[in-house]
Amino acid sequence: MKIRTIFYLMGQGCMNIIKNQLMSFASITTISACIFMVGIFYTVSVNMDYMLDAIETTMGMTVFFDEGTSEEQIIEIKGLLEARNEVHKVNYISPEEAWTNFKNEYFTGKEDQLAGFEGENPLKDSASLEVYFARLETQKDLVAYIEALPNVRNIRQAEQVVEIMQSFNTLVRYSSLVLVAILLIISIFLISNTIRLGISTRQKEIEIMKYIGAKDAFIKGPFIIEGAIIGIIGAVIPLSIIYVFYERVIEVVTTEFVLISNYLIFMDIMDIYKNLVPMAALFGILIGLIGSRVTIHKYLRV
Amino acid sequence: MKIRTIFYLMGQGCMNIIKNQLMSFASITTISACIFMVGIFYTVSVNMDYMLDAIETTMGMTVFFDEGTSEEQIIEIKGLLEARNEVHKVNYISPEEAWTNFKNEYFTGKEDQLAGFEGENPLKDSASLEVYFARLETQKDLVAYIEALPNVRNIRQAEQVVEIMQSFNTLVRYSSLVLVAILLIISIFLISNTIRLGISTRQKEIEIMKYIGAKDAFIKGPFIIEGAIIGIIGAVIPLSIIYVFYERVIEVVTTEFVLISNYLIFMDIMDIYKNLVPMAALFGILIGLIGSRVTIHKYLRV
């Protein structure tokens, strides 16, 4: 095929978009709508994931030590733990802090009852470490490791809560995966419908071209160009909309929901687009291919 | 218009569905896909709402009483509280239970330290009531009410947690509302696209009918019937799919996520369908109307 012909076919592809206004409009909006939906749900679920990850790091356990373990030994263990990457953060709780916390929790408003403890810290051997998980999945290993350390008396952890959280994360992750997958399938389906409807309106045109002696490539060419352009436009629109509204929505949510705003940790739009943009581009290409496939199979056989 | 003509037009409407296979297929699947999406998201968000409501009822506060308040007085207050409908449940915690809980929490593994308390319950005046909320929104009123009761010394509540939960609920509720709304708008849009594409392929046919002297109603009739049938089929398919899979998905989720299964309280499918089915039916009617509208405005003016 001559270069000139390729340019001609590209020109025809562009012309087709203008000439088949209804079809182009329908295709572009369908693709936009689909990518928009998938994009929104992808963004929401990626953020949910991200937030759950962040919440995981607020989960932890308390490690108690044998009577007589010195502060230095505990600090040493703290260092050991911090070096592990299952661990997000380690806090040292001195016996004094432990007693203060205890009093605050149990005897607020009835300080008189504490008379018996005057001057003496009943928890003087209760220095402890608060260990926060970086990842819930490895929590069991970490517990096993800590239990094997010298001087560790026992570990108090809200095991149930941790596991519940973990289950919940998994559930959310799988559900959003399934939902995004369903949306993707539906999108591909809707778009191929639109393409087929559009092509059927041009069936007569394609047949005439064939009767005049046009080769398949000559007829497909403009369709592929057309499909690609429509795909690109159809991807750029929703991505721009999401881009523009993302920061706004975050702003609204964080100001409206101040209370939970420190659980609402949003990803940077660029981190999301790192995956979303290639996905959308792939979609565009896919559409071009589907479009030409359908043409070949349905209407070129004359 | 004669009855016979109406029957004829209805027959034509049915025939059109068979004759315009591609178009009918595209319309039905588009509508199905849209209702399916909206249906799934509606189901998911309704269930989330339901679960959050259920979780709210596990949130509560502890009410402590003045020294010397008798058990009878406390039980009486318990009765008072149970009568209120902001209250989901009230538990009486006797001083013995309080002390047992306390010991379990703080002295497991170091029972030796408890020697000083032997034989005496240091919390003997700490009988309390655990009050669970039926609705988080009314929590503040309830607190005010309880504080005004005689003998109440203080209320310990995880106020922060309650408010966080409440914010979270609101956020989820609004988000799912917005998402379902977006899906609905996209659906209407996609469907009207499909209808327009379909009608444009029949533009010539409609024009010819007009040239022969057919009145608008005569041309619109079959389109409306066709639209209604397509709408109905397009609604029945996704509703059936959701119906069939709903119980399965619940089963899988509750067996796979045993740990959180008591937080996963699913609504009865019938309760969901109570709203979803009329919504889908409305959709079908809407589609019939859009279809005929488009016909009138675009192609009947010849």
Add this chain to the structure above:
Amino acid sequence: MIRLENVTKVYPNGVKALDDVSFEIEKGAFVFIVGNSGSGKSTLIKMLMKEINPTSGSLFVEEKDITKLRRSKIPKLRRSIGVVFQDFRLLEKMTIYNNVAFTLKVTEAPIRTIRRNVPMVLSLVGLSQKANMHPKQLSGGEQQRAALARAIVNNPPILLADEPTGNLDPKTSWEIMKLLLDINLRGTTVVVVTHDKEVVNSMKKRVITLREGRVIRDMQKGDYGYEN
């Protein structure tokens, strides 16, 4: 029956298809309209059934000015005119039988009438065998005859035929012309656009000749004319 008063039609792209045309056709007349390709014959037909509107001037059908017709009255006008379109305009998704029956269904004619008239006109145009075929399964001439059958099935007071024998062999053409004459004798006003010199010359009917949108000749018992 049909009267044109200073009708001019300029298409949106600037082509002047009709230029100040005036004539009258009485009830029950049989008129040929002839003229070169592109002289405005089909434009005239399209205007009479209000497919297009004139740029200026008035058209009267049965004493009503159809340029002023309300939209809701258009179907009534079209039902009173049977048209054989130059490009046939058959409904592709219907069988030939249904294409013809459609004209009657539109007017909500009794089923009996449909069952009687449709096979009758199909046999008149020689298409009884093809009643259950679709337009695409017919030859060019057969489609043309189907279009004619559709135009005459409801006995309209006016029959406009745009090139009704363009795809027909001379023998079939003659049969069709005799059919049109028959219909005319039963009272229908018939206007035939044609290029068939032989037919025009031998039928000795009124002939209106157009050239470049103007009436250049209008003769009772006329002929096709030599210079064309």
Add this chain to the structure above:
Amino acid sequence: MIRLENVTKVYPNGVKALDDVSFEIEKGAFVFIVGNSGSGKSTLIKMLMKEINPTSGSLFVEEKDITKLRRSKIPKLRRSIGVVFQDFRLLEKMTIYNNVAFTLKVTEAPIRTIRRNVPMVLSLVGLSQKANMHPKQLSGGEQQRAALARAIVNNPPILLADEPTGNLDPKTSWEIMKLLLDINLRGTTVVVVTHDKEVVNSMKKRVITLREGRVIRDMQKGDYGYEN
């Protein structure tokens, strides 16, 4: 050039359009094919350009059996045949100029050729003025001439014209016929399906007459025949 051997075509609905037809057309010949409406003329043309395949028998074009042609070779066959379709088949979304140029673009002809040939053939068929219009903006006869222009623009070795003057007035018809004769004199094999008795009778070319799918008459310097 063109040879048919016992060609029979039965359409899926059971209509036998051609029944054991055999004949040969030599290179450079000018042949009329005549016959009643529905006698199988268009079926023959469609088969020669492989729009449809025969039920049995073989068709040879330039000594190649086109019933055995591979799919990828069909465009080459069609480029060697210029066809005027009975229903025109113009591309509605293109101007007349582009419709005609399309035939050349398909063969990747140099731009110079396109720029020279397209206006030339348009003026030959008298459509220079209408080059930038779309098919729907043309009269029936103008569309027919556009279809002819498209068929001849790339000087194909074979020209098939199905009823090329059905919508034309006698004068224009004659001009078109002279054009076809011209093309034939320059070496193109021309096959014309027509109902125009006068033209056939006065041109004194070979006439193949079909009736109900059979060749009933095949005469050198023939005429239209009386019984038709």
